[in-house]
Amino acid sequence: MNPTTAASTTAAASPTAAASPAPRYFALIPAAGVGARMAAGGPKQYLPLAGQPMLRHTLNAFLGSALIAHTYVVVSADDPYIDALLPPSGVTVLRCGGATRMDSVRNALRALRDQVGDDDWVLVHDAARPGLTPALIAKLIAGVGTAAAGGLLALPVVDTVKRAAPGAAVGTVPRDGLWLAQTPQMFSYRLLTRALAAATDATLVTDDASAVEALGLSPVLVEGHPRNLKVTLPADVRIAEMYLADSSD
Ligand code: C5P
Numbered sequence: 001m002n003p004t005t006a007a008s009t010t011a012a013a014s015p016t017a018a019a020s021p022a023p024r025y026f027a028l029i030p031a032a033g034v035g036a037r038m039a040a041g042g043p044k045q046y047l048p049l050a051g052q053p054m055l056r057h058t059l060n061a062f063l064g065s066a067l068i069a070h071t072y073v074v075v076s077a078d079d080p081y082i083d084a085l086l087p088p089s090g091v092t093v094l095r096c097g098g099a100t101r102m103d104s105v106r107n108a109l110r111a112l113r114d115q116v117g118d119d120d121w122v123l124v125h126d127a128a129r130p131g132l133t134p135a136l137i138a139k140l141i142a143g144v145g146t147a148a149a150g151g152l153l154a155l156p157v158v159d160t161v162k163r164a165a166p167g168a169a170v171g172t173v174p175r176d177g178l179w180l181a182q183t184p185q186m187f188s189y190r191l192l193t194r195a196l197a198a199a200t201d202a203t204l205v206t207d208d209a210s211a212v213e214a215l216g217l218s219p220v221l222v223e224g225h226p227r228n229l230k231v232t233l234p235a236d237v238r239i240a241e242m243y244l245a246d247s248s249d
Pocket of ligand 1: 030097125
């Protein structure tokens with residue numbers, strides 16, 4: 001039994017018992033992808049960006065946040081790169097990456113069963129978003145507060161959105177109420193585990209919030225920042241480097 005469960009059982013038995021410990025915040029970074037769209041000749045999370053591997057920038061954001069109790073990074077079992085970029089402390093590597101992002105997160109949650117309480121929060125963040133800052137982490141945590149459905153950083157859509165048939169616009173999608181999901185996305189360990197266990201089609205679960213929404217819940221949207229872009233295509237590298245050179249946001 002984990003410590004949180006034990007604490008709540010005791011509290012229910014005795015009205016004078018101490019309250020449950022305050023929930024903690026853990027970072028979980030899936031970094032077991034191969035980055036096919038980047039065509040970089042290696043996993044994109046290790047590409048050099050502004051003098052450091054992309055993943056190291058991502059880790060630095062969490063290491064710089066006093067709100068984060070510990071950071072976990074998920075890589076594939078045979079990843080040869082991760083050890084060289086680890087900071088001296090504060091990060092634990094889980095070598096249990098799966099075939100899809102969803103599998104990597106699921107495997108990591110299982111591996112953390114004894115370290116993380118059911119009511120603790122897990123902030124899942126893509127390795128390929130190196131522009132995250134401690135300020136954005138704090139904004140997310142404050143914006144979500146104690147919302148049972150958790151929440152995520154996201155940006156309102158500003159462009160006009162087209163639906164395409166191959167090569168041509170066939171319609172315009174009203175952008176009112178449309179947001180682009182970013183990460184981190186934060187949920188209680190209990191909810192995230194339940195949502196990912198219920199998800200059957202990994203192609204539909206491109207982020208963690210979609211698995212939670214499939215349970216009928218509505219995660220809170222907290223406005224993120226363009227600097228938290230996901231480095232996906234070769235052209236994104238220069239934009240990411242521009243933001244990394246600028247710590248004013
Ligand atoms: O490919 P994409 O950019 O959508 O991947 C998002 C994140 O999920 C990346 O950090 C990537 O390393 C991670 N991922 C993973 N396991 C996979 C596929 C992707 O951890 N099998």
